[in-house]
Amino acid sequence: MPPPLLTATFLILFLLTTTTTTTTSQESDPESDCTNKWIHIRYLPSQFNLDLLLNCSQYPLFDNFCSYLTNHGLGQKTHNNSHSWYRTDPFMLELIFHRRMLEYPCLTPDPNLADAIYIPYFAGLDSLNYLFGPQVNSSFLHGLDLYHYLVHLDTPSIWQKNFGHDHFLVMARSAWDFIQPLSNDPPIFGTSFLELPEFYNVTALTFEARAYPWQERAIPYPTSFHPPNLAFLDSWVNRVRKSRRSALMLFAAGGGISANPNIRRSIRLECENSTSMSMNGTGYDKLCEFVDCSNGICEHDPIRFMKPMLQASFCLQPPGDTPTRRSTFDGIIAGCIPVFFEELTAKKQYGWHMPEEKYKEFSVFIPKEDVVFKGLRILDVLMSIPRGEVRRMRENVIEMIPRIMYRKHGSSLGLRSKKDAFDIAVEGTLQRIKSRLEELTAQ
Template identity: 75%
Template sequence: MPPPLLLPLILTLLITSTPTISQDLETECTDQWIYIRQLPSIFNLDLLTNCSQYQTFDNFCPYISNHGLGLKTHNNSHSWFRTDPHMLELIFHRRLLEYPCLTNDPSMASAVYVPYYAGIDALKYLYGQEQNFSFLHGLELYDHIRNVDAPEIWNRHNGHDHFLIMARPAWDFSQPLSNDPPIWGTSFLELQEFYNVTALTFETRAYPFQEMGIPYPTSFHPPNLALFNSWVTRVRRSRRDTLMLFAGGGGISNNPNVRRSIRLECENSTSLRNESYGYSNLCNFVDCSNGVCEHDPIRFMKPMLQASFCLQPPGDTPTRRSTFDAILAGCIPVFFEELSAKLQYGWHLPEAEYEEFSVFIPKEDVVFKGLKIVDVLTSIPRAQVRRMREKVIEMLPRVIYRKHGSSLGMRAKKDAVDIAIEGTLQRIKSRLQEVEVQ
């Protein structure tokens, strides 16, 4: 029997997992139909019942509620939740059930969604008892969709029209099959069985064609346009007294790295005459060590609202959830390597527009050549800073995940899910055309 907090989620998924086609949508949905594979619950809902069993991984039971959005930050909140990014597979699944162009007929579908909670299923290999068998991750799923459940759906395009969400960086699923003994990660994306499937992940590797990057979820999930517009107004009117902010951890070792350089520069900035730069504070550091900020947006959102620039140095991997928190706060992101965002989120943050909403400073110049971040940012004219902030605010809807069941007005604004679906459909269409030519 699943925990009580899972019952509303399971009930909703069971009720809405069989789409009904409206006759009015037949023309509108041309080339946009999506078929959802009907997987046994061992591949999704059953995985949620183990939410507290991983001793070296946080108990994620509280973050399952509200269909993966997590608990509200406070009782009266309608838009803010304690969202864990690893729950994106639930969030996306629930939202896709509202997609207007669902079909019961796989033969007319332009894309096939596989509602497999890959990141959650990976936990048993990453933190559980099956670390030495991580090469098996995904094989049971492949056997089911290829050989057991309507294999003709897979065979029609050999999996090229299938896609799934993987709520972890791709590096966590790309351990070489040759590793013996296994090290960190599973080998899901190294299995040739899944080479044709489009995988939407938080962070892609630089070379595989099957991976596409989509935004980390923030804690803001507005259910209606009024609440969304209210937040945008607050962002636009917020007084920016701080030049730059870094919310994160690390940088405490003596080894040269960009986080250490940021910390040192932030500490030394207090000795500078801030008034000459037009800010009352040149640098603010929000210590998010040991995960204290992960489920508590209050810790970092207010400081971000007060800063003009938010620094986004790479950590264990190039990307950061903080990039999207910063955009949500109207804080201009500052990147230190191109793989942190520019080479990741082409659907949501178009590469050609990066100079309009962000700053790029090579980390090597900061760490080894003594370049001061303060000098770079204060050299940007204030009028340009205002234009960049307006561009950030303009892009804000593209990186948030609105609440499921949101109002018609809110649904008129394309959010991260809408854009990911559009990009996936176009990508699959192009891929199928390439295969036909071959």
């Protein structure tokens, strides 16, 4: 039996939108310029998407994610009167992206007319079987059923036209979770999806890419902010712009308690010691604010960290288990200038959404080795930045908010005029596929 949250109505609506939108959206906006933008959504059996939602409570080593499926993956509202804020789980991006694809203005039911083919496979959710479920020792199988269906069971000519070079999908986890070598015996954590030669040609949109990716491109983690219209976006941006920044810097995270030298430990120690420092002439009430997010207590409670972020000039974004952090995008939503300690945290990741050449205009970079091993104080670096420069950087951060947020599905026409994280990801994917097909043709 499915959990109560997944009612029959929800499932019927999900199925209807999945199966019918591709035949109608081509007629929904006839004046759209869809040259080089046509996308075809491949039909997949429910085992590759819908059935994975029905299993939302069946992974004992992973959080029960049933409550995060509401609002097509945005999760429950933070409170009943909220219009833009949700308890969004980042791992639900596959649902969020799929729902937005269904209202993409340039869908075509004819794969032969398409410039790109979207695979509506919930890859990250399916990986739970191999990461935490009964197939943990069969991680090399992840994706093989999908490949067999795409290539042999469902209109093989769609795949054979470009052998997957025109296909793309979303994988709502770090790429590191999908690159276990096929030769590992016994297997370690992760699946081998991106190591399968069968999928080498497919573009995978992940939260985090490897340093030299071939298949994957990183796109922003979803935050909890999903405005439905331009008025709510503008209202939030005005609040961010007017917010008094009473703390110089903020660190919202867990970890840093190990005795071994590492950047998180250095940050926590510096934050604790800052309370005894003189703040004369700094203009701040506090030099460092620490929000303890240990044990995942902040993940679905944006109020816990968004208010402090609104009151800080700089948000520290050190790497954790992997280089990237959702907090980077939470901070930008709050107008908090990101401070990076490793280029793989963002600069080498999100080129479509945050161009690499622009980083000096909206962020600060401090090498983690200088902090951990050379005694460089983060506070000294940040306090040395002129106030005028801080204001300019914050304004650049605020201007980025629409680019890194995922607006709510079914949003107003006015808000659709501003490109959000989804729009930019689709544009980047189309351009990437076009370039690769041109290279193949030239060979």
